[in-house]
Amino acid sequence: MDKYLMYLRKSRSDDPNETVEQVLAKHERILQNYASAMLDQKIPEECIYREVVSGETIEDRPEIKRLFELMQSNTIKGVLVVDCQRLSRGDLIDCGTILQNFKYTNTLIVTPKKTFDLSNEYDYKSVKSELMAGSDYLDYMKAIMQRGTLQSVLEGNYLPTRTPFGYKKVKEGKRRQYLVPDPETAPYVKFIFEKILEGYSAHAIGLMLDDLGVKPFMAKYWHERTIKRILSNEVYTGCTVWNRHKVEKRIVDGKLKKVRVRQEKPLIVHDTHEPIISKEMFDSVQKLMASKSVKVNMSKELKSPYAGLxxxxxxxxxxxxxxxxxxxxxxxxxxxxxxxxxxxxxxxxxxxxxxxxxxxxxxxxxxKLNKTDEEQIQTKKNMISDLKKSLDKIDQKKERIYEFLEDGTYTKEKFIERINKLEIEKKGIETSINKIGSTMPNRNExxxxxxxxxxxxxxxxxxxxxxxxxxxxxxxxxxxxxxxxxxxxxxxxxxxxxxxxxxxxxxxxxx
Known part of the structure; x- marks a missing residue:
């Protein structure tokens, strides 16, 4: 019997009121009914891959990476998905990765509407078009959601997930959520601002709060960094601050990564909730903290050679x-x-x-230097050099195999068989190189x-x-x-x- 896999993932197009588990369970029922009716089998639990994490790219989704690894074994007939866009709504690189994996492993994409065989030119173009449309739709939906979020913030809603110390979050209906002072903790926010103006340090204020039995959020004791974050947060003046940090995609060490970048001009919406302290007191504290920081930087000479270490x-x-x-x-x-x-x-x-x-x-x-044998080092260097030459030969063989597939010399089955053998051989050589390299004495270092x-x-x-x-x-x-x-x-x-x-x-x- 042909072996099929099932891939489940929640999308932005699904009902936002449903949880990830509810969406995946619903889609699993649809695909299991399809498999029973059209494939005469039920997909076993070990062949179902549920993507519960929220990731836009393949790199952020562990289940689809496991799926692709299994597809390379040449034992999988097809993968069941509710629609092609469940595989990805990512960028061009992700779309290309998906197309390549399904085409060159000869794996079918099975949806309740249609089964796609990417060795067929029409199916290939059809899936490619759908994935690209999904990528465009994702960009469109992001823009729509960002505009909606911005509008909600401007209307006075408090959207950050973490409620600031001293406040409680109140919800009214589906669209309204705002902050109200917490009668138990709000007085201590005022206490912090008053004490800093009286000349106490952030560290001393933290010790006072510990003695009073007041607990910060997410910690057992107060740290001066926590105190300083409270002292510099405009939220206590009745404002909502949005986009203080922005997540941006950047190339770091040759890889695309998400980086949190502090914004010079975040969005500040005034009078969104009841303030705990006055604007005058907040401004006075900022001036005091700025003067202290300048004074420290200008006058204090480093005394410890181990600072930061x-x-x-x-x-x-x-x-x-x-x-x-x-x-x-x-x-x-x-x-x-x-x-x-x-x-x-x-x-x-x-x-x-x-x-x-x-x-x-x-x-x-x-x-280590006395025990190092120069002849042993050279022998290992020669071994690594020979192994790297073998890797180059494998890459050359792979190029020829792709050419044989394109000109019809190899069938798809023969192509996959040869490629898999070369990949296994390549991984073995790479493992040997890493093993030898890890035991290589680095005399110069x-x-x-x-x-x-x-x-x-x-x-x-x-x-x-x-x-x-x-x-x-x-x-x-x-x-x-x-x-x-x-x-x-x-x-x-x-x-x-x-x-x-x-x-x-x-x-x-x-x-």
Whole structure:
């Protein structure tokens, strides 16, 4: 019996009031009834592919990629879909990928209205036209939806899925949804704005809220970033802000990716809901925060060479550098020390522990360099070179096979058989190349890292080099430095601050 697959996906043309599960279940019933009546079989569960994620492109849809992989096995007669546009309403590249997969695997596209065989020129053009029409329809629907969304925002509706702290979202009918102050949390929004104007820092305000038992959304404790986001959000003045960030498609590392880009001029609609604070208070806070940020940037010199690198091993937060105060020597502590059990220690201990960790890495590279066999490296390079030549030959064979198909020398069955064999052979060679490459000693890279580590150790031991210069250099080859300490250090009275400690554990992750 011929083997068929079923592919199910919800589309924008479906009833928006129905869930993905409801739409897929309805379409499955239609296709199962068709399969029973016209194909004399029922599609088994393991042959049904349900796309539950929302993805415009093939790359974003895992089920259709699994479907295409199975089609290459040359055991699938056809794929059942409600209509061709369920396969894709994406861009030209996706349309071409679909056409190629069905044509060159000789797989039928089966819909209740018609079965398409893409080896037939008329069917090929028909499916191509339908997919392209779907792509145009998708662009049209996007434009319509964007206009509808914009109109809804201008009418005063609050559309973001996340409700801001201090508010509740109220719905009236199907079209109206807006914000109202939450009597339990709104007073704390005003508290945050008042305290920042009184001179308290965002960190201090967060500690106050923790002591009061007030919980932020999606977290156990308050972080100064959360406080600052509240202080800079115009929503508390009764405005709705739309399109503060916009998702744009960009080519990153040769691949098309979606990137969130902050917009310089987002849409701000005034008087959409009851404000919690006045516009005057909000503006005063913005001026205060701007002046603080300029003051910090202009006057504070970097004190720690590990800024942006040293992290708490227990909670993942950044370690803070605490400058010398009175009799206290400079120290490092976790920025979440109030809620983290990682203990602080003086800066000299951290310096010495990091230098020792770098020396340990240095010794590892020295051992690798001494054990490296140049003859072994060259042998592996030659093996990889020979394998790459084999890949080139396979590509040349594939070109000839396509030519044989076009001029009628090969039948479709013979073409698919030869192509599949070459693909299996190609994957085997690529696996061998990757395996050899992973075991290849990279002597030049080790030499560079060895020299870099030596230089870093010398810099850290030189008090005449600024913390900023050290920090810039370390960030070139260090990804993160993890710090951990569970027990206090002890020293005899009068012996001064501890300079080395077995209680401090440092882990350096290189780039």
């Amino acid at each position: 040293l992290r708490c091993k227990l909670c993942g937060r950044m370690m803070r550098y605490q400058g010398e105060k009175g009799r206290n020597v400079p120290r490092y502590d976790c920025s979440g020390i109030r809620h983290c059990k990682n203990m602080s220690t003086n800066a000299t201990v951290v310096d010495n522990a990091i230098i020792e960790a770098l020396k340990s890495n240095l010794e590892d590279f020295k051992i 080790w030499k560079e890292k060895y020299a870099t580590l030596n230089e870093a150790i010398d810099m850290l031991q030189n008090p005449n080099i600024s913390a900023k210069s050290k920090n810039t250099f370390l960030k070139k080859f260090i990804k993160v430095i993890y710090y951990e300490k569970h027990e206090r250090d002890s020293s005899a009275p009068g012996h001064g601050a501890v300079t080395n400690s077995k209680n401090v554990n440092i882990e350096i992750v290189l780039k």
